[in-house]
Amino acid sequence: MGSSILVIEDSTSIRVAIAAALTGAGHSVLSRDDGDRLELDIAEFRPDAVLLDVMLPGSDGFALLEVVRRRSDAGILMVTARDAVADRLHGLTEGADDYIVKPFEMAELVARVNAVLRRRGRSASTMHIDDLIIDPDAAVVRRAGVSISVTATEFRMLCFLAQRRSRVLTKTQILTAVWGYEHYDPNLVEVHVSALRRKLEEHGPRLLHTERGLGYTLDSARPTDVPS
Incomplete structure (x- = not known):
């Protein structure tokens, strides 16, 4: 079965496109436009990986990253329009597994998610x-x-x-x-x-x-x- 992926992205068009691409790659996807339900989603959905947009309403992606790390061993991919080296280092230092900058090709995103899953031994099986x-x-x-x-x-x-x-x-x-x-x-x-x-x-x-x-x-x- 595919892996479980939680996507938190406030842009509807980007969120829908990411969900469609990951579903097409065989994963089960739960998408949200903010992180208000993050702890509950982690407990109930039990994601193998989490995609976090940095620029979110309410708690930003860096704050949510800390929540995921406290509550789960899921792989984390930061998704953002920010391209500053300091932002990338911040995410990686705090426990993110990878970082992708908008705009990006969906094929690259799927490949990066699958790579994170493989590194964590949670890759989707045939x-x-x-x-x-x-x-x-x-x-x-x-x-x-x-x-x-x-x-x-x-x-x-x-x-x-x-x-x-x-x-x-x-x-x-x-x-x-x-x-x-x-x-x-x-x-x-x-x-x-x-x-x-x-x-x-x-x-x-x-x-x-x-x-x-x-x-x-x-x-x-x-x-x-x-x-x-």
Whole structure:
């Protein structure tokens, strides 16, 4: 399963983009626009890594860094527009594992998060569902030993479903996790589920199941699945 990542970033657009990129890489993400619930989130979500924006309303990222270090052994990546050497040294000296300056490419951010997780021995593992193999780090999908070509959106959706294997996920939950916004047309989910399902079923029985009136679940093949 993927690692659990807590993201604290006050910019909505950046927060949504980070969450989408990390979810697409196979991680489970909880995002907040401030650190008011940090101690509770650490206790309940138990993050493997925390991304902290330095410039936050209320307690800034450096203050939150101290809280994380007292309450958790999670990896910490500081995310900020500040590029001063003093700021970088401050974060690293106080216990941050890495530091990335805005603007940045999401691919670089994901790579840095994965590197922090590996150094702390908390890297995401490959996910298996029957003969389906999903490698979040390498962005590889294989079934029955055959590589399956999927789009970036399909990969994010597949990782999100695989992380929550056997759980029924609604269209709204999938929209929020994959597209980062719950008010997109829910038909987007149907279209991408159908496309992903066709690709998976070229190499074996159905794994992506429709739960009538509820949503979708990724699980082992069933003898009786309702077609959609």
